[in-house]
Amino acid sequence: MHKETLRSSVLNSTLPNSLLGGQPVGKVIQRGHYTPLSVNAYDGDRARVNKADWEALEDVISREFPPGSEGRRLVLYGGVGMGKTTAVEKVIWDWTAGTRLQHYTLLMRVPVWELATLEAKAESLQSMLGRIYTHISTEILSDALRRPQSLLLVLDGLEQLQHLLCTPSSSSICDVQEEATGSVLLHSLLHGSLLAEASMLITSREPVQSLRCFEVVGFSQTQRRTFFQQFFSEGGQAERLFRQCEQVLGVYEQCFRPAFCWTLCNVFKTQLESKNTPPETLTHLLCIITHMLLQNQKMHAEQTRALLTSLGKLPDQSGLGSFLHHPVLSAFLCISGDVASPDTTFSFLSPVMQEFLLAASFYLDQSVLEISDKRSDLYYTFLAGLSDSVQCKPIEDYVGKFDESRMSVFSQWLVGHASRVLQDGDVTKHYCVFRLLQHARNSSLVKESISKSLLKAWCYRSMQEPDCAALSYVVSCVGEMEDMNLYRADLTSEQAEKLIPALRLSKSIGLAAVTHLSTALADGRTVTLDLSHSRLEKESVKTLFHALSRSALESLNLCGCSLAPADCEALAQMLSGGSRLRVLSLRGTDVEDQGFIHLSSALENCRLLEIDLSLCSLTAASIPALSSALNSGFSELRKLNLNQNTVTDDGMELISQVLTKGRLNSLK
Structure with a gap:
C-alpha cells in the first residue's frame, strides 16, 4: 500500500511544467527517459571542481547508503534546473519497484511545507508523519520509528526552509513523540539527535556544513548525448x-x-x-x-x-x-x-x-x-x-x-571595457572580452574595440574551446595578429582546430605542440614560427614539414625539439621544395651526422641564409657534405653556428676553405 502511494505521488508530481521548468517528473520516469546525472564530492572549495572527479549519482547513492549502514546524512546540492528533484523522485521510484535500496524497509518523504507550517506552533515528528501518511497504521509507523536503522527519510528542497535554518535553536530533541517547532525538528533531524540511526537524503541549493555533500553538476557530454x-x-x-x-x-x-x-x-x-x-x-x-x-x-x-x-x-x-x-x-x-x-x-x-x-x-x-x-x-x-x-x-x-540610443550606449561601454581589459595581463579577462565581441557579431565593433596594438604578445594559455573560437573570430575581424604566443597552451586537437583561423592570420607563432598547425600554415601569413622544445611526433613532423614548403614562413625555431636524424630527410625535402625559409635553428636537436648530411644536400637548392646547428652531436664525418654544398656556388647560406659539436681540426679546415672563398660571412 505504501509503495503504491509513493509511486502514485511520483507520477502525479505537481512540479512546474513549462518550456522553462522542464519535463514533468512523472513522464520522465514512466517513459524510461530518465538520464543519470553527474555529481562531485564537496571538499569545502567549490572553485576546485574537476571533471575528472565527476561520478554518476547512482554510484554515489549506492556507495553512501550501503546495506548495514545507519545514520547516513547525504546532501545533494546545486542550482535551479540541475535535476535534483527528478533524481530524488527516481530514487523513490526505484525503491518502490524493488530495484534499489531494498535494505530500507520504509522510505518516507518529510515534506518541507509541513515543517514550514510549524514555525509558530509545535508538533511531534511521529504525529506529523502519521498525519501525512494516513495509509500507514499507527503500529507500523511506531515500530519503524523505534527501529530507525531501516528507515530512509527524503527531504527535498531544504532551501525553502532557510528561515528555519537561520532561526537560532538552543535546544534539540531526541524523542519522536516530543512536540517541537519546525526549527527544532529540522535541526534535530539534520544533526542526528532525532532519529540518529535513520538515514536521510536531502536536496538543497547550497552545501550544508558538517554533513556529507555532493554537488549535482548536471550532464556530462555523454549524458547529454x-x-x-x-x-x-x-x-x-x-x-x-x-x-x-x-x-x-x-x-x-x-x-x-x-x-x-x-x-x-x-x-x-x-x-x-x-x-x-x-x-x-x-x-x-x-x-x-x-x-x-x-x-x-x-x-x-x-x-x-x-x-x-x-x-x-x-x-x-x-x-x-x-x-x-x-x-x-x-x-x-x-x-x-x-x-x-x-x-x-x-x-x-x-x-x-x-x-x-x-x-x-x-x-x-x-x-x-x-x-x-x-x-x-x-x-x-x-x-x-x-x-x-x-x-x-x-x-x-x-x-x-x-x-x-541604447545600442549606442552598449557599444561605447564595450569599446571602453575592451580597451581597459586588453591592456592588463590577465588573459582570462581577455577571453571574456573576445567572447562578448563574438556574441555581438559586429566586425566594425570589433575593429573599433580592438586596435592591432592591443593584440599584444600575451601568452594565451588555459584556453577552452569557446575561448579559442572567440580569439579566432576577433583576429579574423581585425585582419591579422603580430605575435600569437601559445607556447604555454596545452591544446587539445579540438581547441587547436578552433584556432586555425587565428593562426592563419598570425605573423609570428609560438607553440608547444603542432596539432593542426600544418593546416593553418599552408595558406597562412605566418613568417615566424617558434616551436622550441615542442613535442614533435613522427607523423606530425612529416605533415608539418610538407605544409611549410607551401607556406610564407621565413624563420623556424626548432631548438630543443625531439628531432631524429630520420626527420631531417623530410626537413631537407621541405627546404628544397620551394620553401621561403631564410632562418633555421636546430640547436640541441641531436640531428647527428646522418641527419646533417641530409640537410647539406638541400643547401644547394634552398633560400636558407642562417642555420644554427650548435649542440647537435655533429662530428667531422658530416663536414665534407657541408663543404661540398657550400662550394657548389648555389648555396645562399651566410651564417653557420657549429658551436659545441666535436667537429675536430680536419673538419674545421674544410669549413675554413669555404670562408676564404667568401661563401660564408659568419662561422661560429
Whole structure:
C-alpha cells in the first residue's frame, strides 16, 4: 500500500511544467527517459571542481547508503534546473519497484511545507508523519520509528526552509513523540539527535556544513548525448541535432543543466517542424524561447514591454502588479503562495532566463542609465547578443524595435571595457572580452574595440574551446595578429582546430605542440614560427614539414625539439621544395651526422641564409657534405653556428676553405 502511494505521488508530481521548468517528473520516469546525472564530492572549495572527479549519482547513492549502514546524512546540492528533484523522485521510484535500496524497509518523504507550517506552533515528528501518511497504521509507523536503522527519510528542497535554518535553536530533541517547532525538528533531524540511526537524503541549493555533500553538476557530454537520443526517437536525427546544438555559440556552456537541455530540444524540435531557422547563438535561443512563451498571450506591444521590463527588475515586484493574475507569469516564474499576499515569493524557473531578461530590460527601460560592472558574465553576453538586430528580432516582434540610443550606449561601454581589459595581463579577462565581441557579431565593433596594438604578445594559455573560437573570430575581424604566443597552451586537437583561423592570420607563432598547425600554415601569413622544445611526433613532423614548403614562413625555431636524424630527410625535402625559409635553428636537436648530411644536400637548392646547428652531436664525418654544398656556388647560406659539436681540426679546415672563398660571412 505504501509503495503504491509513493509511486502514485511520483507520477502525479505537481512540479512546474513549462518550456522553462522542464519535463514533468512523472513522464520522465514512466517513459524510461530518465538520464543519470553527474555529481562531485564537496571538499569545502567549490572553485576546485574537476571533471575528472565527476561520478554518476547512482554510484554515489549506492556507495553512501550501503546495506548495514545507519545514520547516513547525504546532501545533494546545486542550482535551479540541475535535476535534483527528478533524481530524488527516481530514487523513490526505484525503491518502490524493488530495484534499489531494498535494505530500507520504509522510505518516507518529510515534506518541507509541513515543517514550514510549524514555525509558530509545535508538533511531534511521529504525529506529523502519521498525519501525512494516513495509509500507514499507527503500529507500523511506531515500530519503524523505534527501529530507525531501516528507515530512509527524503527531504527535498531544504532551501525553502532557510528561515528555519537561520532561526537560532538552543535546544534539540531526541524523542519522536516530543512536540517541537519546525526549527527544532529540522535541526534535530539534520544533526542526528532525532532519529540518529535513520538515514536521510536531502536536496538543497547550497552545501550544508558538517554533513556529507555532493554537488549535482548536471550532464556530462555523454549524458547529454543520451538525453538527445531519448528525446528524438530517430537515432540519426538525434546525433545530428546534438552536434548542431553543441556548436551554437554560448549554448555549450549551459548544456550541463538538464532543464536547459529539455528547453533546447523543444526549441529545436519546434523550429524544425515549422521550418524556421534554428538558433545561432545563446541570445538568439533565449529570444526564440521568449517569443514562444508570449505568442499565445494576446498582449499588445506596450504590455509585453512592461512585462519583460518588470521581470528584468525582480526581485523588485513593484512592476508586476497588473500581471499578478495573468497566466503569463507562470511561464517564467515559480510562484510560492497566493499572488495577492505580500509574503508570496517569485523565483525564475530558469536562471539563464533571469539573466537574459535583466539584460533585455536595459534595452527596454530608458531609466537604466548605465551598465553596471558588477554583473555576471552571462548578463554581459546577453547585452552583446541583443545589440545584434538579427538575434533580437524574435523578441522585437512582440515589444517593438529596441531604441538605437541604447545600442549606442552598449557599444561605447564595450569599446571602453575592451580597451581597459586588453591592456592588463590577465588573459582570462581577455577571453571574456573576445567572447562578448563574438556574441555581438559586429566586425566594425570589433575593429573599433580592438586596435592591432592591443593584440599584444600575451601568452594565451588555459584556453577552452569557446575561448579559442572567440580569439579566432576577433583576429579574423581585425585582419591579422603580430605575435600569437601559445607556447604555454596545452591544446587539445579540438581547441587547436578552433584556432586555425587565428593562426592563419598570425605573423609570428609560438607553440608547444603542432596539432593542426600544418593546416593553418599552408595558406597562412605566418613568417615566424617558434616551436622550441615542442613535442614533435613522427607523423606530425612529416605533415608539418610538407605544409611549410607551401607556406610564407621565413624563420623556424626548432631548438630543443625531439628531432631524429630520420626527420631531417623530410626537413631537407621541405627546404628544397620551394620553401621561403631564410632562418633555421636546430640547436640541441641531436640531428647527428646522418641527419646533417641530409640537410647539406638541400643547401644547394634552398633560400636558407642562417642555420644554427650548435649542440647537435655533429662530428667531422658530416663536414665534407657541408663543404661540398657550400662550394657548389648555389648555396645562399651566410651564417653557420657549429658551436659545441666535436667537429675536430680536419673538419674545421674544410669549413675554413669555404670562408676564404667568401661563401660564408659568419662561422661560429
